[in-house]
Amino acid sequence: MKSKKCGREEILSKFHDGQTIMTGGFAYHGCPSRLFDLLIESGARHLTLVALDASPARLLHLGLFDKIIIAHAGSNPKNLELMASGKIEVEFCPMGTLAERIRAGGVGLGGIYVKTGIGTLAQKDQEIKMINGEPYMFETALTADISLVRAATTDNYGNLTFNGTARNSNPVIAMAGDLTIVQADRFVEFGEISPSNITTPGIFVDMILKNERKEAFIS
Amino acid sequence: MTDQEKNRRFIAKKIASWFHAGDVVNLGVGVPVLVADYIEDGVTIQSENGLLGVGETYDGLNPEAPYFNAAGFSTHLEKGASVFDICTSFGMIRKGRIKCTVLGCFEVSEYGDLANWARPGSYPGMGGAMDLVTGIKDVIVATDHCTKSGKPKIVKECTLPLTGKGCVDWIVTEMAVFKVSNTDGLTLMSHRVGVNVDMIREKTGAPFKVSPELRLM
Numbered sequence: 218m219k220s221k222k223c224g225r226e227e228i229l230s231k232f233h234d235g236q237t238i239m240t241g242g243f244a245y246h247g248c249p250s251r252l253f254d255l256l257i258e259s260g261a262r263h264l265t266l267v268a269l270d271a272s273p274a275r276l277l278h279l280g281l282f283d284k285i286i287i288a289h290a291g292s293n294p295k296n297l298e299l300m301a302s303g304k305i306e307v308e309f310c311p312m313g314t315l316a317e318r319i320r321a322g323g324v325g326l327g328g329i330y331v332k333t334g335i336g337t338l339a340q341k342d343q344e345i346k347m348i349n350g351e352p353y354m355f356e357t358a359l360t361a362d363i364s365l366v367r368a369a370t371t372d373n374y375g376n377l378t379f380n381g382t383a384r385n386s387n388p389v390i391a392m393a394g395d396l397t398i399v400q401a402d403r404f405v406e407f408g409e410i411s412p413s414n415i416t417t418p419g420i421f422v423d424m425i426l427k428n429e430r431k432e433a434f435i436s
Numbered sequence: 437m438t439d440q441e442k443n444r445r446f447i448a449k450k451i452a453s454w455f456h457a458g459d460v461v462n463l464g465v466g467v468p469v470l471v472a473d474y475i476e477d478g479v480t481i482q483s484e485n486g487l488l489g490v491g492e493t494y495d496g497l498n499p500e501a502p503y504f505n506a507a508g509f510s511t512h513l514e515k516g517a518s519v520f521d522i523c524t525s526f527g528m529i530r531k532g533r534i535k536c537t538v539l540g541c542f543e544v545s546e547y548g549d550l551a552n553w554a555r556p557g558s559y560p561g562m563g564g565a566m567d568l569v570t571g572i573k574d575v576i577v578a579t580d581h582c583t584k585s586g587k588p589k590i591v592k593e594c595t596l597p598l599t600g601k602g603c604v605d606w607i608v609t610e611m612a613v614f615k616v617s618n619t620d621g622l623t624l625m626s627h628r629v630g631v632n633v634d635m636i637r638e639k640t641g642a643p644f645k646v647s648p649e650l651r652l653m
Contacts, residue, residue, distance in 0.1 A: 311562055311564065311567050312562075313564060314567065316526055331530075332571075333566050333570040336600070338598075379521075381503045381519055384519060385521065389522065
Protein backbone atom coordinates (compact mmCIF):
# COMPACT_ATOMS: atom_id res chain seq x y z
CA MET A 218 0.00 0.00 0.00
CA LYS A 219 1.42 3.33 -1.07
CA SER A 220 1.34 5.92 1.68
CA LYS A 221 -0.74 9.04 1.00
CA LYS A 222 1.41 11.19 3.27
CA CYS A 223 2.61 14.28 1.43
CA GLY A 224 4.91 17.14 2.17
CA ARG A 225 3.97 20.80 2.03
CA GLU A 226 5.28 21.38 -1.50
CA GLU A 227 3.21 18.59 -2.97
CA ILE A 228 0.05 19.92 -1.34
CA LEU A 229 0.85 23.53 -2.27
CA SER A 230 1.04 22.54 -5.93
CA LYS A 231 -2.59 21.38 -5.93
CA PHE A 232 -4.13 24.79 -5.21
CA HIS A 233 -5.02 26.92 -8.23
CA ASP A 234 -7.00 30.06 -8.99
CA GLY A 235 -10.74 29.62 -9.43
CA GLN A 236 -11.10 26.34 -7.52
CA THR A 237 -14.00 25.42 -5.27
CA ILE A 238 -12.72 24.56 -1.80
CA MET A 239 -14.72 22.81 0.91
CA THR A 240 -13.52 23.03 4.48
CA GLY A 241 -14.61 21.00 7.49
CA GLY A 242 -15.27 22.57 10.86
CA PHE A 243 -17.89 24.65 12.58
CA ALA A 244 -17.67 27.59 14.97
CA TYR A 245 -13.85 27.42 14.76
CA HIS A 246 -13.88 23.81 16.00
CA GLY A 247 -12.49 20.95 13.95
CA CYS A 248 -11.02 23.20 11.26
CA PRO A 249 -7.96 22.06 9.28
CA SER A 250 -6.03 25.18 10.16
CA ARG A 251 -2.62 23.96 8.97
CA LEU A 252 -4.13 23.29 5.55
CA PHE A 253 -5.56 26.83 5.69
CA ASP A 254 -1.97 28.04 6.14
CA LEU A 255 -0.92 26.17 3.01
CA LEU A 256 -3.86 27.50 1.01
CA ILE A 257 -2.83 31.03 1.96
CA GLU A 258 0.80 30.29 1.11
CA SER A 259 -0.18 28.93 -2.31
CA GLY A 260 -1.35 32.38 -3.37
CA ALA A 261 -4.48 30.95 -5.07
CA ARG A 262 -7.23 33.52 -5.58
CA HIS A 263 -10.81 33.83 -6.93
CA LEU A 264 -11.78 30.72 -4.99
CA THR A 265 -15.25 29.58 -3.97
CA LEU A 266 -15.69 28.42 -0.39
CA VAL A 267 -18.23 25.83 0.71
CA ALA A 268 -18.43 25.46 4.51
CA LEU A 269 -21.03 25.31 7.26
CA ASP A 270 -20.01 28.74 8.50
CA ALA A 271 -17.33 31.36 8.00
CA SER A 272 -14.85 29.64 10.33
CA PRO A 273 -12.09 30.03 7.70
CA ALA A 274 -12.36 33.73 8.57
CA ARG A 275 -8.70 34.58 8.08
CA LEU A 276 -8.83 33.26 4.50
CA LEU A 277 -11.91 35.38 3.94
CA HIS A 278 -10.20 38.47 5.29
CA LEU A 279 -7.17 37.92 3.08
CA GLY A 280 -9.40 38.02 0.02
CA LEU A 281 -8.98 34.45 -1.20
CA PHE A 282 -12.65 33.95 -1.99
CA ASP A 283 -14.83 35.55 -4.65
CA LYS A 284 -17.83 33.55 -3.49
CA ILE A 285 -18.84 31.75 -0.31
CA ILE A 286 -21.66 29.23 0.19
CA ILE A 287 -22.36 29.02 3.93
CA ALA A 288 -25.21 28.80 6.43
CA HIS A 289 -23.91 31.35 8.90
CA ALA A 290 -21.22 34.02 9.01
CA GLY A 291 -20.48 33.56 12.71
CA SER A 292 -20.15 36.42 15.14
CA ASN A 293 -16.96 37.95 13.72
CA PRO A 294 -17.91 41.56 12.88
CA LYS A 295 -15.23 41.68 10.20
CA ASN A 296 -16.97 38.84 8.34
CA LEU A 297 -20.26 40.73 8.33
CA GLU A 298 -18.52 43.91 7.23
CA LEU A 299 -16.80 42.14 4.36
CA MET A 300 -20.00 40.41 3.26
CA ALA A 301 -21.96 43.67 3.38
CA SER A 302 -19.28 45.42 1.29
CA GLY A 303 -20.27 43.40 -1.78
CA LYS A 304 -16.65 42.33 -2.37
CA ILE A 305 -17.69 38.72 -1.89
CA GLU A 306 -20.71 36.97 -3.38
CA VAL A 307 -22.56 35.28 -0.53
CA GLU A 308 -24.97 32.39 -0.96
CA PHE A 309 -26.73 31.45 2.27
CA CYS A 310 -28.14 27.96 2.53
CA PRO A 311 -29.97 26.48 5.55
CA MET A 312 -27.43 24.40 7.45
CA GLY A 313 -29.22 21.06 7.27
CA THR A 314 -29.83 21.52 3.56
CA LEU A 315 -26.22 22.56 2.99
CA ALA A 316 -24.96 19.49 4.85
CA GLU A 317 -27.18 17.24 2.76
CA ARG A 318 -26.20 18.93 -0.53
CA ILE A 319 -22.56 18.21 0.37
CA ARG A 320 -23.42 14.63 1.29
CA ALA A 321 -25.30 14.25 -2.00
CA GLY A 322 -22.23 15.47 -3.88
CA GLY A 323 -20.09 13.05 -1.92
CA VAL A 324 -22.22 10.02 -2.78
CA GLY A 325 -22.78 10.74 -6.46
CA LEU A 326 -26.33 12.11 -6.36
CA GLY A 327 -27.54 15.04 -8.45
CA GLY A 328 -29.42 16.74 -5.66
CA ILE A 329 -32.06 16.44 -2.99
CA TYR A 330 -35.65 17.52 -2.31
CA VAL A 331 -36.21 19.47 0.91
CA LYS A 332 -39.08 21.22 2.66
CA THR A 333 -36.77 23.55 4.57
CA GLY A 334 -36.87 27.20 3.54
CA ILE A 335 -40.01 27.18 1.39
CA GLY A 336 -41.63 30.63 1.61
CA THR A 337 -38.39 32.26 2.78
CA LEU A 338 -35.43 33.88 1.04
CA ALA A 339 -33.95 30.37 0.71
CA GLN A 340 -36.57 29.77 -1.98
CA LYS A 341 -35.40 31.29 -5.25
CA ASP A 342 -36.21 29.57 -8.51
CA GLN A 343 -35.81 25.95 -7.43
CA GLU A 344 -38.13 23.35 -8.91
CA ILE A 345 -41.04 22.52 -6.57
CA LYS A 346 -42.30 18.96 -6.51
CA MET A 347 -45.32 17.64 -4.61
CA ILE A 348 -44.34 14.49 -2.70
CA ASN A 349 -47.05 12.75 -0.66
CA GLY A 350 -49.13 15.91 -0.86
CA GLU A 351 -46.43 18.24 0.43
CA PRO A 352 -44.25 20.70 -1.50
CA TYR A 353 -40.52 19.99 -1.63
CA MET A 354 -37.83 22.12 -3.23
CA PHE A 355 -34.98 20.75 -5.36
CA GLU A 356 -31.48 21.59 -4.20
CA THR A 357 -28.46 20.68 -6.30
CA ALA A 358 -25.62 18.59 -4.92
CA LEU A 359 -22.31 20.28 -4.11
CA THR A 360 -18.84 18.97 -4.83
CA ALA A 361 -15.42 20.59 -4.58
CA ASP A 362 -12.16 20.58 -6.47
CA ILE A 363 -10.47 20.22 -3.10
CA SER A 364 -11.84 19.24 0.30
CA LEU A 365 -9.81 20.15 3.39
CA VAL A 366 -10.48 17.91 6.37
CA ARG A 367 -9.39 17.75 9.98
CA ALA A 368 -9.26 14.29 11.56
CA ALA A 369 -8.29 13.04 14.98
CA THR A 370 -6.46 9.94 13.74
CA THR A 371 -5.30 8.66 10.38
CA ASP A 372 -3.20 5.82 9.05
CA ASN A 373 -1.12 5.96 5.85
CA TYR A 374 -4.16 5.05 3.76
CA GLY A 375 -6.39 7.81 5.21
CA ASN A 376 -8.74 5.73 7.31
CA LEU A 377 -10.02 8.42 9.64
CA THR A 378 -11.47 8.81 13.09
CA PHE A 379 -12.83 12.03 14.55
CA ASN A 380 -13.00 13.26 18.10
CA GLY A 381 -15.96 14.85 19.83
CA THR A 382 -17.93 17.54 18.09
CA ALA A 383 -14.88 18.40 15.98
CA ARG A 384 -16.39 15.71 13.75
CA ASN A 385 -19.29 17.93 12.51
CA SER A 386 -18.98 18.37 8.73
CA ASN A 387 -15.58 16.71 8.30
CA PRO A 388 -16.77 13.20 7.30
CA VAL A 389 -19.17 14.45 4.60
CA ILE A 390 -16.76 17.02 3.28
CA ALA A 391 -14.13 14.29 3.03
CA MET A 392 -16.45 12.47 0.60
CA ALA A 393 -17.37 15.46 -1.58
CA GLY A 394 -13.93 16.53 -2.78
CA ASP A 395 -12.45 15.51 -6.13
CA LEU A 396 -9.21 15.77 -4.20
CA THR A 397 -9.44 15.32 -0.43
CA ILE A 398 -6.56 16.47 1.75
CA VAL A 399 -6.42 15.57 5.43
CA GLN A 400 -4.72 17.11 8.42
CA ALA A 401 -4.60 14.75 11.40
CA ASP A 402 -3.77 15.17 15.06
CA ARG A 403 -2.28 11.69 15.31
CA PHE A 404 -0.84 9.06 12.97
CA VAL A 405 -1.12 5.35 13.62
CA GLU A 406 0.17 2.29 11.76
CA PHE A 407 -1.81 0.99 8.79
CA GLY A 408 -4.28 -1.55 10.18
CA GLU A 409 -4.08 -0.20 13.70
CA ILE A 410 -7.51 1.45 13.79
CA SER A 411 -10.20 -1.12 14.46
CA PRO A 412 -12.22 -1.41 11.21
CA SER A 413 -15.38 -0.90 13.23
CA ASN A 414 -14.13 2.45 14.51
CA ILE A 415 -13.25 4.00 11.16
CA THR A 416 -15.65 6.83 10.36
CA THR A 417 -14.23 7.77 6.97
CA PRO A 418 -12.75 4.91 4.92
CA GLY A 419 -9.44 5.86 3.33
CA ILE A 420 -10.88 5.44 -0.17
CA PHE A 421 -12.18 9.01 0.12
CA VAL A 422 -8.78 10.43 1.06
CA ASP A 423 -6.13 11.41 -1.50
CA MET A 424 -3.44 13.21 0.46
CA ILE A 425 -2.42 13.44 4.11
CA LEU A 426 -0.32 16.29 5.42
CA LYS A 427 2.66 14.54 6.95
CA ASN A 428 3.76 15.32 10.48
CA GLU A 429 1.08 14.73 13.02
CA ARG A 430 0.41 17.56 15.38
CA LYS A 431 -2.07 17.76 18.19
CA GLU A 432 -3.75 21.10 18.08
CA ALA A 433 -6.52 22.71 20.08
CA PHE A 434 -9.99 22.07 18.79
CA ILE A 435 -10.45 25.78 18.39
CA SER A 436 -8.26 27.19 15.67
CA MET B 437 -29.72 40.99 37.87
CA THR B 438 -31.48 43.61 35.72
CA ASP B 439 -35.26 43.53 35.25
CA GLN B 440 -34.77 42.23 31.73
CA GLU B 441 -32.54 39.42 32.99
CA LYS B 442 -35.10 38.53 35.64
CA ASN B 443 -37.86 38.53 33.03
CA ARG B 444 -35.84 36.26 30.75
CA ARG B 445 -35.23 33.85 33.62
CA PHE B 446 -38.98 33.88 34.28
CA ILE B 447 -39.67 32.96 30.63
CA ALA B 448 -37.06 30.20 30.69
CA LYS B 449 -38.46 28.71 33.90
CA LYS B 450 -41.99 28.72 32.47
CA ILE B 451 -40.93 26.87 29.29
CA ALA B 452 -38.76 24.42 31.24
CA SER B 453 -41.82 23.39 33.28
CA TRP B 454 -43.40 22.01 30.08
CA PHE B 455 -40.64 19.44 29.50
CA HIS B 456 -40.46 16.06 31.19
CA ALA B 457 -38.04 13.16 31.46
CA GLY B 458 -37.71 11.45 28.09
CA ASP B 459 -38.30 14.61 26.02
CA VAL B 460 -35.61 15.69 23.56
CA VAL B 461 -35.40 19.42 22.93
CA ASN B 462 -33.26 21.84 20.96
CA LEU B 463 -32.51 25.27 22.44
CA GLY B 464 -31.51 28.28 20.36
CA VAL B 465 -29.16 31.05 21.44
CA GLY B 466 -30.35 33.91 23.65
CA VAL B 467 -33.31 33.43 25.99
CA PRO B 468 -33.91 29.80 24.88
CA VAL B 469 -30.55 28.55 26.13
CA LEU B 470 -31.48 29.73 29.65
CA VAL B 471 -34.18 27.03 29.65
CA ALA B 472 -31.41 24.47 30.20
CA ASP B 473 -30.87 25.84 33.72
CA TYR B 474 -34.37 24.81 34.81
CA ILE B 475 -35.26 21.56 33.04
CA GLU B 476 -35.85 18.46 35.11
CA ASP B 477 -33.50 15.47 35.08
CA GLY B 478 -34.01 13.15 32.14
CA VAL B 479 -34.79 15.83 29.54
CA THR B 480 -32.22 15.53 26.75
CA ILE B 481 -30.86 18.57 24.94
CA GLN B 482 -29.81 18.26 21.31
CA SER B 483 -27.33 20.65 19.76
CA GLU B 484 -27.51 20.82 15.96
CA ASN B 485 -23.75 20.80 15.48
CA GLY B 486 -23.90 17.08 16.32
CA LEU B 487 -24.55 16.36 19.98
CA LEU B 488 -27.33 14.67 21.90
CA GLY B 489 -27.11 14.98 25.66
CA VAL B 490 -25.64 18.44 26.16
CA GLY B 491 -24.66 19.08 29.78
CA GLU B 492 -23.51 22.19 31.57
CA THR B 493 -21.34 24.61 29.63
CA TYR B 494 -17.86 25.40 30.88
CA ASP B 495 -17.17 28.77 32.43
CA GLY B 496 -15.35 30.49 29.61
CA LEU B 497 -13.71 28.91 26.61
CA ASN B 498 -11.89 25.63 27.01
CA PRO B 499 -9.84 24.98 23.87
CA GLU B 500 -9.02 21.43 24.99
CA ALA B 501 -12.61 20.30 25.56
CA PRO B 502 -13.71 17.93 22.80
CA TYR B 503 -17.38 18.90 22.99
CA PHE B 504 -19.04 22.16 22.14
CA ASN B 505 -22.57 23.33 21.46
CA ALA B 506 -24.07 25.15 18.47
CA ALA B 507 -23.16 28.51 19.96
CA GLY B 508 -19.51 27.37 20.01
CA PHE B 509 -19.25 27.03 23.82
CA SER B 510 -17.42 24.10 25.36
CA THR B 511 -19.82 21.85 27.17
CA HIS B 512 -19.91 18.83 29.44
CA LEU B 513 -21.99 15.82 28.44
CA GLU B 514 -24.84 14.04 30.15
CA LYS B 515 -24.63 10.31 30.78
CA GLY B 516 -25.59 8.41 27.61
CA ALA B 517 -24.74 11.32 25.32
CA SER B 518 -23.76 10.75 21.69
CA VAL B 519 -21.80 12.67 19.09
CA PHE B 520 -22.44 12.46 15.35
CA ASP B 521 -21.85 14.22 12.07
CA ILE B 522 -23.86 17.18 10.81
CA CYS B 523 -26.03 15.14 8.40
CA THR B 524 -27.13 12.76 11.17
CA SER B 525 -27.86 15.76 13.34
CA PHE B 526 -30.13 17.50 10.86
CA GLY B 527 -31.50 14.11 9.90
CA MET B 528 -32.95 13.61 13.38
CA ILE B 529 -34.31 17.15 13.18
CA ARG B 530 -36.02 16.74 9.79
CA LYS B 531 -37.29 13.28 10.67
CA GLY B 532 -39.26 14.71 13.59
CA ARG B 533 -37.36 12.90 16.35
CA ILE B 534 -36.91 16.06 18.40
CA LYS B 535 -40.00 16.98 20.40
CA CYS B 536 -39.52 20.68 20.57
CA THR B 537 -37.32 23.61 19.64
CA VAL B 538 -37.17 26.85 21.58
CA LEU B 539 -36.06 29.84 19.53
CA GLY B 540 -35.73 33.58 19.96
CA CYS B 541 -37.24 36.10 17.55
CA PHE B 542 -37.04 39.57 16.09
CA GLU B 543 -40.68 39.33 14.99
CA VAL B 544 -43.38 36.68 15.20
CA SER B 545 -46.71 37.07 13.42
CA GLU B 546 -50.35 36.44 14.26
CA TYR B 547 -50.35 33.26 12.16
CA GLY B 548 -47.01 31.96 13.33
CA ASP B 549 -44.53 33.32 10.78
CA LEU B 550 -41.14 33.68 12.42
CA ALA B 551 -38.35 36.15 11.64
CA ASN B 552 -35.22 35.54 13.70
CA TRP B 553 -32.16 35.54 11.45
CA ALA B 554 -31.76 38.84 9.64
CA ARG B 555 -32.45 42.49 10.28
CA PRO B 556 -31.24 45.69 8.68
CA GLY B 557 -27.50 46.01 9.05
CA SER B 558 -27.08 42.46 10.32
CA TYR B 559 -27.34 39.64 7.87
CA PRO B 560 -25.33 36.77 9.29
CA GLY B 561 -27.25 33.89 7.69
CA MET B 562 -29.99 31.56 8.84
CA GLY B 563 -27.71 28.86 10.26
CA GLY B 564 -29.85 25.88 11.23
CA ALA B 565 -32.96 27.85 12.21
CA MET B 566 -34.95 27.13 9.03
CA ASP B 567 -34.25 23.40 9.36
CA LEU B 568 -35.34 23.45 13.00
CA VAL B 569 -38.70 25.17 12.42
CA THR B 570 -39.44 22.94 9.43
CA GLY B 571 -38.48 19.61 10.92
CA ILE B 572 -39.55 19.95 14.54
CA LYS B 573 -43.25 19.76 15.31
CA ASP B 574 -43.45 22.01 18.39
CA VAL B 575 -41.84 25.40 17.90
CA ILE B 576 -41.78 27.66 20.96
CA VAL B 577 -40.71 31.26 20.65
CA ALA B 578 -39.14 32.63 23.85
CA THR B 579 -38.84 36.38 23.67
CA ASP B 580 -39.10 39.73 25.42
CA HIS B 581 -42.62 40.99 24.73
CA CYS B 582 -41.30 44.21 23.16
CA THR B 583 -38.02 45.43 21.69
CA LYS B 584 -35.67 47.62 23.73
CA SER B 585 -37.36 50.69 22.24
CA GLY B 586 -40.78 49.37 23.28
CA LYS B 587 -42.04 48.15 19.90
CA PRO B 588 -44.17 44.97 19.91
CA LYS B 589 -42.35 41.86 18.69
CA ILE B 590 -45.68 40.10 18.12
CA VAL B 591 -47.01 41.65 14.91
CA LYS B 592 -49.71 41.20 12.27
CA GLU B 593 -47.16 40.57 9.50
CA CYS B 594 -43.41 40.15 9.78
CA THR B 595 -41.44 42.82 7.95
CA LEU B 596 -38.06 41.06 8.27
CA PRO B 597 -36.88 38.03 6.24
CA LEU B 598 -38.69 34.91 7.43
CA THR B 599 -37.23 31.85 9.08
CA GLY B 600 -40.41 29.91 8.42
CA LYS B 601 -44.05 30.49 7.48
CA GLY B 602 -46.79 29.51 9.92
CA CYS B 603 -44.31 27.44 11.92
CA VAL B 604 -44.70 28.78 15.47
CA ASP B 605 -46.92 26.93 17.99
CA TRP B 606 -46.33 28.87 21.21
CA ILE B 607 -45.05 32.30 22.20
CA VAL B 608 -43.83 32.83 25.75
CA THR B 609 -42.96 36.34 26.93
CA GLU B 610 -42.48 37.91 30.36
CA MET B 611 -46.16 39.00 30.20
CA ALA B 612 -48.06 36.17 28.56
CA VAL B 613 -48.30 32.79 26.89
CA PHE B 614 -50.00 32.59 23.47
CA LYS B 615 -51.00 29.51 21.55
CA VAL B 616 -50.47 30.12 17.83
CA SER B 617 -52.38 28.54 14.96
CA ASN B 618 -51.57 29.14 11.30
CA THR B 619 -55.32 29.14 10.60
CA ASP B 620 -56.88 30.64 13.75
CA GLY B 621 -54.19 33.09 14.86
CA LEU B 622 -53.28 33.91 18.45
CA THR B 623 -55.01 32.82 21.65
CA LEU B 624 -53.92 34.19 25.01
CA MET B 625 -53.63 31.16 27.30
CA SER B 626 -52.10 32.65 30.43
CA HIS B 627 -50.67 35.85 31.81
CA ARG B 628 -48.33 36.92 34.56
CA VAL B 629 -49.52 38.01 37.99
CA GLY B 630 -50.10 41.76 37.98
CA VAL B 631 -50.65 41.91 34.21
CA ASN B 632 -54.13 42.13 32.69
CA VAL B 633 -55.50 41.50 29.21
CA ASP B 634 -55.67 45.22 28.36
CA MET B 635 -52.02 45.70 29.25
CA ILE B 636 -51.14 42.78 26.98
CA ARG B 637 -53.24 44.17 24.09
CA GLU B 638 -51.45 47.49 24.41
CA LYS B 639 -48.05 45.85 23.93
CA THR B 640 -49.06 43.33 21.26
CA GLY B 641 -49.08 44.34 17.60
CA ALA B 642 -51.66 41.77 16.49
CA PRO B 643 -55.20 40.84 17.56
CA PHE B 644 -55.69 37.80 19.78
CA LYS B 645 -58.49 35.78 21.27
CA VAL B 646 -58.61 35.11 25.01
CA SER B 647 -58.93 31.50 26.09
CA PRO B 648 -62.03 30.77 28.19
CA GLU B 649 -59.62 28.94 30.50
CA LEU B 650 -57.28 31.89 30.90
CA ARG B 651 -54.84 31.18 33.72
CA LEU B 652 -51.90 32.68 35.53
CA MET B 653 -48.43 31.85 34.17
